[in-house]
Amino acid sequence: MKIALLAFCAAFAPAALMAQTASTAAARAVTLDEAYRLALAKSEALAQSAEGVKELAAARRRIRAAFLPALYGEASAVSAEKSAGKGQAGLNLSYDLFSGMRDYISIRAAGRRTQAAELALARARQDLYLNTAQAYISLSNVRQELAIRQGQLSVWADRIKELQRRESVGRSRKSEVVAAQAQLAQDDSALQNAKGREDFARLELGFLTGLEGELAPELLPVPGHSTREAYQLKAQKRFDVEAARKTLEAARFDVDAEKHLRWPSVSAGANYYFARPAANKNTDWDATVGLSLPLFTGGFIGASVDQAEARARSAEFALAFVVRQALTDVKEAYSLLHHSAATLESLTKALALAEENAKMQSRDYTYSLVTNLDVLNAQNTLLQTKLNLEQARAQACLAGIQLDVAAGGPEAP
Numbered sequence: 001m002k003i004a005l006l007a008f009c010a011a012f013a014p015a016a017l018m019a020q021t022a023s024t025a026a027a028r029a030v031t032l033d034e035a036y037r038l039a040l041a042k043s044e045a046l047a048q049s050a051e052g053v054k055e056l057a058a059a060r061r062r063i064r065a066a067f068l069p070a071l072y073g074e075a076s077a078v079s080a081e082k083s084a085g086k087g088q089a090g091l092n093l094s095y096d097l098f099s100g101m102r103d104y105i106s107i108r109a110a111g112r113r114t115q116a117a118e119l120a121l122a123r124a125r126q127d128l129y130l131n132t133a134q135a136y137i138s139l140s141n142v143r144q145e146l147a148i149r150q151g152q153l154s155v156w157a158d159r160i161k162e163l164q165r166r167e168s169v170g171r172s173r174k175s176e177v178v179a180a181q182a183q184l185a186q187d188d189s190a191l192q193n194a195k196g197r198e199d200f201a202r203l204e205l206g207f208l209t210g211l212e213g214e215l216a217p218e219l220l221p222v223p224g225h226s227t228r229e230a231y232q233l234k235a236q237k238r239f240d241v242e243a244a245r246k247t248l249e250a251a252r253f254d255v256d257a258e259k260h261l262r263w264p265s266v267s268a269g270a271n272y273y274f275a276r277p278a279a280n281k282n283t284d285w286d287a288t289v290g291l292s293l294p295l296f297t298g299g300f301i302g303a304s305v306d307q308a309e310a311r312a313r314s315a316e317f318a319l320a321f322v323v324r325q326a327l328t329d330v331k332e333a334y335s336l337l338h339h340s341a342a343t344l345e346s347l348t349k350a351l352a353l354a355e356e357n358a359k360m361q362s363r364d365y366t367y368s369l370v371t372n373l374d375v376l377n378a379q380n381t382l383l384q385t386k387l388n389l390e391q392a393r394a395q396a397c398l399a400g401i402q403l404d405v406a407a408g409g410p411e412a413p
Contacts (some may be wrong), residue, residue: 009380027214032136035217039132040125049124053117060110066103069095074271088280090273096298097289100263109253112246119243119266124285126405132208133401139201140217141394144195148386149191156184156380162371168313176372183376187383222344222393228334231407235326244319251312258304329406337399342394347389354382 040046070093077087096103108141160180166172202215225231235241270287273280294301364370404410 003267026209027216029216029218030136030209030211031218032133032220034128035136035205035209035211036132038211040127041130042210046121046124046128049117056114056117060114061223063103063107063110066096066098066099069093088273088276090271090275092269092271094267094269096263096265096267098266100260100265102257102260102263105253105257105260107255107299109250112250112253116243116246116250119239119246123243124241126408126410128208128404129410130401132205134398135201135205135208136217137220137394137398137401139198139205139215140219141390142198142201143216144219144390144394145194145387146191146198148204148383148390149187149194149405152187152379152383153191156180156187159375160184166180171368172372179372179376183380220397221280222341222396223337223404224405225334225337225400225403228330231330231334231403232327234407235330235410236323238326241319241322241326244322248312248315248319251315252307255305255308255312258301258308261297261301261304264291266291284352326406330403333399333403333406337396337403338391340396340399344389344392347385347392349388351382351385353386354378358382 072092072094073090074092075087075089160177163172163177163180167174167177205215205217206212267290268288269290271283272285273283276283358375358378358381361370361375365372365375
């Protein structure tokens with residue numbers, strides 16, 4: 001039984017490494033730009049927002065229709081005893097000459113709302129880019145972790161072989177072999193856990209992009225960055241901030257429109273008849289001009305103005321919040337990128353030292369200058385440093401993208 005276990009431990013890591021290599025070769029390569037384009041095409045949320053923009057544009061066209069006259073064909077007939085020939089048919093033309101400027105103000109408000117919706121849609125695309133990048137980097141990171149852990153299993157397999165050889169000539173104790181086997185089993189359990197996280201990350205990216213099967217995202221370069229002030233200036237003009245400004249402008253137009261309810265309105269109408277009852281058969285057309293001035297509305301106009309002003313003040317608070325949130329987003333992303341870059345630099349130095357230490361511990365062990373536990377500790381330190389370095393690299397890449405999005409990027413693909 002022990003011989004079978006030793007043979008398994010010795011052969012497991014190389015075989016697993018070959019399986020991982022084959023899996024990587026079969027995986028579909030995908031870039032972040034491609035993943036983003038696929039996510040844009042797949043997103044139902046963006047499609048809904050786009051339809052909302054179309055709805056607002058249609059509402060604006062409806063308001064524009066008030067600037068044009070309306071023409072209707074009309075016909076009526078009376079069905080009663082001795083009423084033959086008493087029906088009439090003709091055309092009716094009506095036009096609002098003046099409506100207290102409310103139509104002009106309303107169409108400007110509608111235009112601002114349409115612009116706000118278009119800007120919000122553009123910002124939603126940028127948020128989708130960030131979500132896609134998070135899923136993309138997560139999958140890339142866990143695949144790098146798998147490669148590191150697979151390599152470590154190979155190291156432990158070689159270590160076990162060496163210890164077995166030394167045990168056979170009496171230079172190592174059996175407990176040292178068992179300790180290496182225990183470490184191999186622990187690292188294998190960590191590998192299986194990483195495989196589970198790889199499946200989750202792959203499914204998450206697949207949900208966003210519609211891609212199925214094994215995916216092989218590329219390693220993204222660690223981004224550079226400018227000053228925080230430069231990003232903050234850009235953030236104050238990002239799409240969601242501009243959308244909030246347009247919404248505030250629309251709300252202020254609404255206030256003006258409600259105040260203009262107190263203004264008079266003038267309308268005109270004309271009728272041309274093809275057929276009329278006998279009593280009016282000599283009249284082919286007529287025209288009317290009407291004037292309406294609100295004298296008392298039971299407080300309706302005042303309440304409408306107050307309601308519109310409350311919405312405008314709410315829009316002001318919303319704009320202030322969005323601006324403050326944009327600046328905070330930049331500060332947080334900038335800080336994360338700055339510290340991630342510093343961590344990455346430190347871990348790069350630590351990795352070089354850990355690799356040198358692992359080599360020296362293995363060499364000293366052959367001369368019985370250190371114990372097997374020292375070698376195991378050195379290898380574990382090297383493994384953890386590699387994993388920490390990869391995690392820091394992924395975090396720095398994501399922080400760079402977060403900073404770009406926080407400042408109002410990226411540009412539309």
